Amino acid sequence: MNDNYEKFKDQMPEWVKNEADFELYKLRHSTEHIFNQAVEELFPGKIVRAMGPAIQDGWYNDSRWEVKPSEEDFEKIEARMKEIVKMNLPFVYKEVSEAEAREMFKDNPFKLEFIDEFVAAGSPLSVYYTGDPAKGTDIFVDLCRGPHVDWTSKIKAFKLLSVAGAYWRGDEKNEMLTRVYGTTFANKEQLEEYLNQLEEAKKRDHRKLGKELELFHFEEEIGPGLPIWLPNGNRIKETLESWAKETEREWGYERVTTPVITKENLFYTSSHLPLYKDSMYAPIEIEGENYYLKPMNCPFHHKVFSSRLRSYKELPLRIAEYGLCHRYEDSGSLFGLMRVRGMEMNDAHIYTSLENAVEEFVNVIKLHEFYYKILGVKEYEMELALRDPNKMDKYHGSEEDWQLAEKMTLEAMEKSGVPFKIVNEGAAFYGPKMDFQIKSSIGRVFTASTNQLDLYMGKRFQLEYIDANGERKTPVIIHRAPLGTHERFIGFLIEHFGGAFPAWLAPEQVRIIPISNDNLVYAQEVKQQLFSSGIHVSIDDSDDRLGNKIRKGQSFKVPYMLIIGKEEVENKTLSVRLRSGAEIKGLAVDDFKQKLLANIQAKKLELTLE
Numbered sequence: 001m002n003d004n005y006e007k008f009k010d011q012m013p014e015w016v017k018n019e020a021d022f023e024l025y026k027l028r029h030s031t032e033h034i035f036n037q038a039v040e041e042l043f044p045g046k047i048v049r050a051m052g053p054a055i056q057d058g059w060y061n062d063s064r065w066e067v068k069p070s071e072e073d074f075e076k077i078e079a080r081m082k083e084i085v086k087m088n089l090p091f092v093y094k095e096v097s098e099a100e101a102r103e104m105f106k107d108n109p110f111k112l113e114f115i116d117e118f119v120a121a122g123s124p125l126s127v128y129y130t131g132d133p134a135k136g137t138d139i140f141v142d143l144c145r146g147p148h149v150d151w152t153s154k155i156k157a158f159k160l161l162s163v164a165g166a167y168w169r170g171d172e173k174n175e176m177l178t179r180v181y182g183t184t185f186a187n188k189e190q191l192e193e194y195l196n197q198l199e200e201a202k203k204r205d206h207r208k209l210g211k212e213l214e215l216f217h218f219e220e221e222i223g224p225g226l227p228i229w230l231p232n233g234n235r236i237k238e239t240l241e242s243w244a245k246e247t248e249r250e251w252g253y254e255r256v257t258t259p260v261i262t263k264e265n266l267f268y269t270s271s272h273l274p275l276y277k278d279s280m281y282a283p284i285e286i287e288g289e290n291y292y293l294k295p296m297n298c299p300f301h302h303k304v305f306s307s308r309l310r311s312y313k314e315l316p317l318r319i320a321e322y323g324l325c326h327r328y329e330d331s332g333s334l335f336g337l338m339r340v341r342g343m344e345m346n347d348a349h350i351y352t353s354l355e356n357a358v359e360e361f362v363n364v365i366k367l368h369e370f371y372y373k374i375l376g377v378k379e380y381e382m383e384l385a386l387r388d389p390n391k392m393d394k395y396h397g398s399e400e401d402w403q404l405a406e407k408m409t410l411e412a413m414e415k416s417g418v419p420f421k422i423v424n425e426g427a428a429f430y431g432p433k434m435d436f437q438i439k440s441s442i443g444r445v446f447t448a449s450t451n452q453l454d455l456y457m458g459k460r461f462q463l464e465y466i467d468a469n470g471e472r473k474t475p476v477i478i479h480r481a482p483l484g485t486h487e488r489f490i491g492f493l494i495e496h497f498g499g500a501f502p503a504w505l506a507p508e509q510v511r512i513i514p515i516s517n518d519n520l521v522y523a524q525e526v527k528q529q530l531f532s533s534g535i536h537v538s539i540d541d542s543d544d545r546l547g548n549k550i551r552k553g554q555s556f557k558v559p560y561m562l563i564i565g566k567e568e569v570e571n572k573t574l575s576v577r578l579r580s581g582a583e584i585k586g587l588a589v590d591d592f593k594q595k596l597l598a599n600i601q602a603k604k605l606e607l608t609l610e
């Protein structure tokens with residue numbers, strides 16, 4: 001039997017976009033069946049299989065195990081799986097009656113639950129055999145809708161990866177099952193490439209590097225999701241922030257500072273209360289009134305706009321702030337810097353006339369491109385989140401405004417030339433939402449920022465300006481945050497650069513390594529000279545041997561190490577050791593300083609000194 005793409009297209013997950021993805025889906029789903037079969041043979045009577053889908057990076061299997069398998073068991077399981085693949089058995093589809101299905105899976109509560117659901121939904125029931133029951137070669141059967149490859153021998157490259165726990169159907173009220181992750185690729189080369197990428201991702205994990213490079217710290221006594229920025233991490237944060245401020249100044253923004261806490265009424269005006277209440281910290285009562293920590297800066301900026309009557313001549317008015325926001329996220333979903341409860345946002349709101357709104361929105365997209373180019377982010381796309389047609393009651397504002405906002409956002413995205421896709425869910429309650437998805441250098445995708453074109457809040461806040469004809473008009477509001485939050489964006493940058501930041505972003509740009517204490521005085525002089533030019537420089541004056549000092553500097557990923565020995569002291573020069581291992585000898589201190597400052601100034605991605 002041949003399971004083809006056309007037939008299964010409608011039931012495929014989002015990542016299956018073409019025939020090749022579909023072939024991969026079949027390979028993975030088929031491998032998962034073989035996994036089930038192998039473990040049931042190896043641990044007879046000790047496993048009750050539940051479910052196991054193919055996913056974007058591979059597949060997983062959830063089952064009830066009497067004794068949880070360990071990764072040491074993987075070799076044995078993989079060996080048996082390979083034998084089954086070699087047997088070259090067909091996958092055979094068969095439709096079954098409800099009675100047949102109930103009889104076949106009478107000892108499996110999970111399958112019985114599926115059968116109940118399929119029957120209630122009026123869906124046909126089917127099974128897939130591994131081996132042909134008509135010829136008596138079948139060795140395995142599962143309740144399954146497919147699709148599968150036609151022969152087991154089509155599976156050329158798979159690997160078991162890890163063991164975890166997972167609630168039955170993802171619901172924490174249900175039984176905890178054991179989840180085994182594995183992956184399958186079309187061939188050995190692709191599998192190898194994926195495994196290397198996985199290895200690299202582990203090394204670059206921002207939580208691991210955050211600790212090793214002393215960038216940030218989480219403290220139980222302070223609370224989950226509330227990072228402390230250590231001096232090294234704080235330098236990165238300040239460098240990014242001053243870059244954003246400088247850039248925004250050039251792009252015509254004004255800066256403001258607004259409180260982190262406010263009377264609740266502001267959020268009733270914005271309709272965040274009660275709509276968004278679950279994502280906010282509980283209120284604090286002061287003098288008989290409720291105050292909330294702000295989860296976003298928007299309403300405050302609207303108040304900046306309305307602090308006096310505005311003229312069309314002031315538009316577009318671009319109001320920017322690195323605002324400190326707090327959101328309640330349940331502790332299970334917190335993840336390093338990527339999902340936190342306290343965050344500083346590269347926020348701004350642009351107040352513009354309807355006529356200029358599209359152009360302003362295009363400029364916001366251009367600003368993203370400007371930042372990405374400097375950071376070496378080469379792959380990115382936009383995703384436009386529209387209203388979910390099944391939940392139309394969730395959205396506020398008139399249908400007319402919604403359609404206009406959608407049309408204008410689309411027009412801006414088309415004009416910008418940045419590739420984009422559209423999804424019919426995920427819009428904010430007050431307008432369509434555009435996300436920037438960026439790919440790190442190892443191929444991990446992040447949602448970096450969210451931008452919105454908003455025809456709703458201006459009306460809610462009764463914002464007005466006087467237009468050229470002396471009439472009162474409501475401005476269009478653009479919400480934008482190209483560098484997202486410091487937390488998420490620096491989390492991304494750590495993984496993107498693998499902790500090896502370009503010189504301009506590196507928290508420690510230069511480490512001076514005197515070979516012995518005799519060289520210490522000169523080392524101090526050099527340090528002072530660099531320090532006074534704003535360079536982040538330190539001296540390793542420990543008693544370690546030279547090799548150890550270099551290794552330490554290397555593990556901190558310091559861009560430049562200056563090795564100072566007798567020769568350097570006598571000639572008043574430097575030996576520069578780049579992070580790459582390359583060396584430049586005999587450089588005058590001032591020469592090095594000027595070249596480094598030029599590299600920093602140009603925000604170069606490479607450490608070249610020219």
Ligand SMILES: [Zn+2]
Pocket residue numbers: 029033128142143144145146
């Ligand atoms: Zn299946």
Ligand SMILES: [Zn+2]
Pocket residue numbers: 296297298349479480
């Ligand atoms: Zn906003």
